[in-house]
Amino acid sequence: MASPAGRPRSPRARDVRWRGALAVLEEMRREPGVTRAAVARRLGLSTGSATEITARLRDLRLLAETPVAAAGRGRPTTALTPHPDGPLVIAVDLRQEDWRCAVAPLDGRPEVAAAGTHHSRDPARVAGTVGRAVRDLHRRHGDRVVGVSVAIAATVRHGRVVQSSVLGWDAVDLAALAPDPRLPLLIGNDATLAGLAEARRGVAAGAATVLHITVEVGVGGTLVVDGRPVDGAGGAGGEFGHLPFGDPGLRCPCGARGCWDLEVDGRAIARHLGDPPPADPRSYAERVLARAPADPAARAAVGAAARGLAGGIAGLVNALDPAVVTLGGLAESLRAAAEPEFGRTLAGGLMRFRRADPPAVVAAALGRDGPLHGAVVTALDHVLTEAGLAAWAAHRSPA
Amino acid sequence: MASPAGRPRSPRARDVRWRGALAVLEEMRREPGVTRAAVARRLGLSTGSATEITARLRDLRLLAETPVAAAGRGRPTTALTPHPDGPLVIAVDLRQEDWRCAVAPLDGRPEVAAAGTHHSRDPARVAGTVGRAVRDLHRRHGDRVVGVSVAIAATVRHGRVVQSSVLGWDAVDLAALAPDPRLPLLIGNDATLAGLAEARRGVAAGAATVLHITVEVGVGGTLVVDGRPVDGAGGAGGEFGHLPFGDPGLRCPCGARGCWDLEVDGRAIARHLGDPPPADPRSYAERVLARAPADPAARAAVGAAARGLAGGIAGLVNALDPAVVTLGGLAESLRAAAEPEFGRTLAGGLMRFRRADPPAVVAAALGRDGPLHGAVVTALDHVLTEAGLAAWAAHRSPA
DNA sequence: CGATTAAACTCGTGCCACGAGCATAAAGGA
DNA sequence: TCCTTTATGCTCGTGGCACGAGTTTAATCG
Numbered sequence: 001m002a003s004p005a006g007r008p009r010s011p012r013a014r015d016v017r018w019r020g021a022l023a024v025l026e027e028m029r030r031e032p033g034v035t036r037a038a039v040a041r042r043l044g045l046s047t048g049s050a051t052e053i054t055a056r057l058r059d060l061r062l063l064a065e066t067p068v069a070a071a072g073r074g075r076p077t078t079a080l081t082p083h084p085d086g087p088l089v090i091a092v093d094l095r096q097e098d099w100r101c102a103v104a105p106l107d108g109r110p111e112v113a114a115a116g117t118h119h120s121r122d123p124a125r126v127a128g129t130v131g132r133a134v135r136d137l138h139r140r141h142g143d144r145v146v147g148v149s150v151a152i153a154a155t156v157r158h159g160r161v162v163q164s165s166v167l168g169w170d171a172v173d174l175a176a177l178a179p180d181p182r183l184p185l186l187i188g189n190d191a192t193l194a195g196l197a198e199a200r201r202g203v204a205a206g207a208a209t210v211l212h213i214t215v216e217v218g219v220g221g222t223l224v225v226d227g228r229p230v231d232g233a234g235g236a237g238g239e240f241g242h243l244p245f246g247d248p249g250l251r252c253p254c255g256a257r258g259c260w261d262l263e264v265d266g267r268a269i270a271r272h273l274g275d276p277p278p279a280d281p282r283s284y285a286e287r288v289l290a291r292a293p294a295d296p297a298a299r300a301a302v303g304a305a306a307r308g309l310a311g312g313i314a315g316l317v318n319a320l321d322p323a324v325v326t327l328g329g330l331a332e333s334l335r336a337a338a339e340p341e342f343g344r345t346l347a348g349g350l351m352r353f354r355r356a357d358p359p360a361v362v363a364a365a366l367g368r369d370g371p372l373h374g375a376v377v378t379a380l381d382h383v384l385t386e387a388g389l390a391a392w393a394a395h396r397s398p399a
Numbered sequence: 400m401a402s403p404a405g406r407p408r409s410p411r412a413r414d415v416r417w418r419g420a421l422a423v424l425e426e427m428r429r430e431p432g433v434t435r436a437a438v439a440r441r442l443g444l445s446t447g448s449a450t451e452i453t454a455r456l457r458d459l460r461l462l463a464e465t466p467v468a469a470a471g472r473g474r475p476t477t478a479l480t481p482h483p484d485g486p487l488v489i490a491v492d493l494r495q496e497d498w499r500c501a502v503a504p505l506d507g508r509p510e511v512a513a514a515g516t517h518h519s520r521d522p523a524r525v526a527g528t529v530g531r532a533v534r535d536l537h538r539r540h541g542d543r544v545v546g547v548s549v550a551i552a553a554t555v556r557h558g559r560v561v562q563s564s565v566l567g568w569d570a571v572d573l574a575a576l577a578p579d580p581r582l583p584l585l586i587g588n589d590a591t592l593a594g595l596a597e598a599r600r601g602v603a604a605g606a607a608t609v610l611h612i613t614v615e616v617g618v619g620g621t622l623v624v625d626g627r628p629v630d631g632a633g634g635a636g637g638e639f640g641h642l643p644f645g646d647p648g649l650r651c652p653c654g655a656r657g658c659w660d661l662e663v664d665g666r667a668i669a670r671h672l673g674d675p676p677p678a679d680p681r682s683y684a685e686r687v688l689a690r691a692p693a694d695p696a697a698r699a700a701v702g703a704a705a706r707g708l709a710g711g712i713a714g715l716v717n718a719l720d721p722a723v724v725t726l727g728g729l730a731e732s733l734r735a736a737a738e739p740e741f742g743r744t745l746a747g748g749l750m751r752f753r754r755a756d757p758p759a760v761v762a763a764a765l766g767r768d769g770p771l772h773g774a775v776v777t778a779l780d781h782v783l784t785e786a787g788l789a790a791w792a793a794h795r796s797p798a
Numbered sequence: 799c800g801a802t803t804a805a806a807c808t809c810g811t812g813c814c815a816c817g818a819g820c821a822t823a824a825a826g827g828a
Numbered sequence: 829t830c831c832t833t834t835a836t837g838c839t840c841g842t843g844g845c846a847c848g849a850g851t852t853t854a855a856t857c858g
Contacts, residue, residue: 016415016814016845037836049815051838074835075823155752157720162752209632223629230622230629232720233608233758242717242750244710245643255751256713311643314655318641321556321631351641352654353554353561359632415814415845436805448846450807472856473804 018386020045020053021062025106025384028063028080032107035068037077054080060393061086062106082106087146087392089379090137092130092177093190093372094152096166096282099126101133103141104376106384108201112372113137123172131176138179146392148178149186149379151193151371153216157234159187165253166217186378191220192229192238193374194328194364199224200377202365204324211320212364213240213313214328217281218261221328223320245312263308265330272301285330289337299338306338307345314349317359328364335361417785419444419452420461424505424783427462427479431506434467436476453479459792460485461505481505484543486791488778489536491529491549491576492589492771495565495681498525500532502540503775505783507600511771512536522571530575537578545791547577548585548778550592550770552615556633558586564652565616585777590619590727591628591637592773593763597725598623599776601764606722611763612639612712613727616680617660620727622719644711662707664729671700681729688732698737705737706744713748716758727763734760 020043027039040050057063063086065078082105091102091110098117102110114133118126138145152174154164161172178185195212204210204224213221219241223230231237241261242254252259262268266281269288278284285305292298309331317325327335335342347355366373382388419442426438439449456462462485464477481504490501490509497516501509513532517525537544551573553563560571577584594611603609603623612620618640622629630636640660641653651658661667665680668687677683684704691697708730716724726734734741746754765772781787 016418019415020815040836046816047837048817048839050836052815070824072835073823073825073833075821075837077836155750157752207632209636225624225629230624230719233606233722234720236753237608237718237720239720239750240718243642243644243714244748245714254717255754256717256748315642315644318653318655319636319639320629321633321636321638323632349643349655351638353556354635355654419846439805445847446806447808447848449805451846469855471804472802474806474852474854476805 018389020049021057021389022384022386024050024053024057024080025062028082029106029108029380029384032109033079033081035077035079036065039080058083060389062389062392085144087383088141088144089147089149089376089383090134090145091372091375091379092134092148092150092152093375094126094130094150094167095190095371096153099130099133100372101130101137102372102376103137104380106380108373108376108380110369110372110376121168123167123169126167127172127174127176131179134177135179138183143395145179145183146383146388147184147186147379149188149375150174150177151188151190151375153190155236155239156187156189157236159185159235161187162236184379184382186375186382188235188375188378189220189222189231189238190371190374191216191328192222192231192235193378194366194370195222195224195238195326195374196227196229196377197366197370197373198326198328198364200227201373202326202370203362204326207323209320209322210324210326211313211316211322211359212326212328213309213316213331214364215264215309215330215334217265218259219264219309219312219331223322240312240316243312243315245315246308260308260312264305264312264334268305268308269301272304273297282330286333289330289333292337302334303338303341306334306342309334310342310345311349313361314346317354318349318351322359325359325361326364327361328367328370332363336363417788419448420456420788421783421785423449423452423456423479424461427481428505428507428779428783431508432478432480434476434478435464438479457482459788461788461791486545486782487540487543488546488548488775488782489533489544490771490774490778491533491547492774493525493529493549493551493566494589494770495552498529498532499771500529500536501771501775502536503779505779507772507775507779509768509771509775520567522566522568525566526571526573526575530578533576534578537582542794544578544582545782545787546583546585546778548587548774549573549576550587550589550774552589554635554638555586555588556635558584558634560586561635583778583781585774585781587634587774587777588619588621588630588637589770589773590615591621591630591634592777593727593765593769594621594623594637594725594773595626595628595776596765596769596772597727597763599626600772601725601769602761603723603725608719608721609723609725610712610715610719610721610758611725611727612708612715612730613763614663614708614729614733616664617658618663618708618711618730622721639711639715642711642714644714645707659707659711663704663711663733667704667707668700671703672696684729685732688729688736691736701733702737702740705733705741708733709741709744710748712760713745716753717748717750721758724758724760725763726760727766727769731762 023043061083064081064083068079070076088103093100100112101114102112104110153166155162191214198204198212199210210224221240222238242259244258245260246258246263248258250262266278266285270278288298292302422442460482463480463482467478469475487502492499499511500513501511503509552565554561590613597603597611598609609623620639621637641658643657644659645657645662647657649661665677665684669677687697691701
């Protein structure tokens with residue numbers, strides 16, 4: 001198989017080695033269980049190329065082919081699936097009070113393998129617990145593991161946690177989560193990753209420009225263009241909650257004034273109801289939402305928050321022109337609870353020429369699994385590159 | 400040179416035909432006048448590949464090599480320049496009262512070839528005048544012309560002008576500007592294109608995430624990520640002026656309320672001075688800026704507008720995390736005239752963790768040539784693709 | 799004017815994808 | 829049951845791009 005006469009090529013920047021193979025793997029990922037024939041058709045590959053590429057990928061333990069129930073006449077084709085001994089990524093979702101670890105093969109479907117709760121505000125202890133779970137999975141799967149990706153309810157910049165009001169953390173180094181320093185460790189904001197997941201695998205799959213907005217404590221989200229989050233120079237984009245859409249008289253814990261955050265979440269609802277600022281704005285908001293159908297004051301407060309949400313979204317639509325807006329967390333609950341106000345305010349905030357053709361505003365499909373799916377997406381984005389495949393091929397040469 | 404035995408390859412999606420050639424042409428474009436040796440080093444090409452690629456491109460009239468003054472010992476290399484009979488793009492900048500047409504070769508340096516003024520509010524007449532100039536250039540350069548790109552002071556969506564308050568136009572079809580229906584005609588917003596030009600060739604060249612903000616009548620601009628403007632599903636992104644950063648009591652001509660537009664331009668200055676709304680907010684603002692150094696009331700009004708500008712920029716930095724912010728048009732004038740207020744408000748509007756490492760805020764370098772340069776950039780982005788080169792090679796086979 | 803140096807040119811080779819022709823595995827019909 | 833139809837997979841010769849070692853070329857330096 002290796003070069004019989006000359007020496008093997010050294011890898012080069014302009015190299016073409018993995019082009020076809022990558023395209024095939026991306027198709028498998030985009031639509032788990034596609035058949036080989038369908039992939040070849042879609043990519044415009046000749047049957048000869050398809051044969052060669054799949055054979056190569058099988059030898060490298062990157063995919064397997066499973067027979068598929070015959071669909072009409074003709075020679076039956078096979079379904080492309082991740083190789084049973086192929087690469088895996090570990091995804092972690094670290095939330096306010098709990099965490100989950102999952103493992104996913106190249107088709108990007110995570111399987112939760114460990115979970116737990118944490119009530120500690122001590123970052124080191126939490127990182128220790130989660131790190132043990134990750135190391136455990138790494139031991140179990142050996143060098144099949146090619147990356148670790150963490151979704152966390154925190155502001156992340158240059159791969160480091162900068163702060164988290166939800167977790168009550170300041171800057172924290174999560175390098176301890178990597179079971180092996182040679183493994184890439186990716187850290188991402190949970191709302192950004194949830195938006196990424198919606199754009200790639202959720203309701204907005206296929207749309208080129210997707211705006212994801214979620215409300216938990218404050219507003220988060222991301223713009224996803226062509227499947228990649230627009231997260232800025234340091235990856236700390238998507239902090240939409242700190243756009244000054246709100247009352248300039250209100251000071252935000254972030255240090256600025258008039259932040260949108262303060263107009264939308266449980267803190268806004270408490271203000272409208274004349275309640276003191278809630279310790280946990282998220283659960284406070286849920287309680288008010290629950291009693292809103294029967295309680296006019298609660299309903300009015302929810303309506304005000306929904307208007308605050310819709311007005312900001314309208315502005316972002318004006319500025320960013322997304323094809324779809326996806327709503328996660330309390331954002332969807334607020335809209336559902338106060339649909340009339342939400343719809344009116346959204347339409348009224350759009351520039352006139354946009355009103356004829358506004359973007360669809362839809363509920364996120366992945367729910368609380370969004371961040372976990374997003375973590376898998378980013379991890380696989382690293383694996384499914386020329387460099388990633390070359391590294392895999394290097395330490396696992398063909399049988 | 401063509402296949403001696405087999406038949407020529409048909410083009411395919413996974414084809415590799417233009418990979419190296421495109422990389423070389425992009426280098427020539429990025430740094431006009433680079434030497435062939437430098438390009439080969441940068442791209443990691445062997446000298447053999449460099450020889451072959453340049454020969455191929457020379458045969459296709461895509462580049463020429465000119466001897467270069469010897470720089471030290473060794474065999475002298477050559478500079479890569481656009482071929483004297485190579486492809487050209489036509490760029491148009493259509494502004495409030497005047498227009499310019501330029502021609503640019505593959506190095507992306509436009510040369511203005513025609514210009515004029517228009518005081519008509521009749522879109523058809525303006526399009527007629529400019530269209531004649533374009534057709535004239537097309538006749539002069541024949542089939543060397545491979546694209547036409549227009550920068551216009553208007554909202555553009557899906558390649559069509561939707562409205563322009565500056566020009567006083569409603570929806571207008573500019574298809575008449577194309578001298579030949581087979582030529583690609585690209586229409587873009589002037590502020591978006593100016594931002595693109597700054598990010599690719601101006602002060603922000605090299606930065607991965609650039610936020611460009613310009614003020615003329617209202618606020619425009621764009622976010623540019625990895626050299627591509629983030630302009631949304633229909634290309635109508637960048638309308639930052641219609642983010643609701645302002646007084647919700649003010650109604651904007653766009654149909655929404657509280658638009659940032661109204662806090663920043665000549666209309667805002669007039670409000671602060673108690674003047675009636677100016678007919679031409681741009682020249683009104685310039686007059687007030689001119690007398691601000693000597694006139695405390697004018698200075699205060701300018702300061703208020705500068706604060707409105709800086710507060711909004713701070714919010715956008717929070718949300719988008721750019722590495723650089725470039726200021727064009729009156730935005731730079733406002734900052735320069737009211738530096739203290741601008742700086743204070745900008746810093747105060749940033750989230751606390753960003754204050755330690757804020758983005759550089761710099762004046763745009765290309766000035767009024769920005770939109771023209773941006774139009775050239777988009778046109779060449781279309782030419783310098785596999786499809787673009789294949790089309791060029793098809794109708795001009797090698798000598 | 800030869801030594802040195804940087805770069806260009808030549809040429810044999812590997813690798814990927816193509817595509818025509820052949821082989822194969824199912825369904826459908828006689 | 830057997831032949832036909834249909835869709836697919838496999839084999840193999842070919843083209844095209846880039847590599848890289850060896851050679852040539854055009855400059856400067858001593």
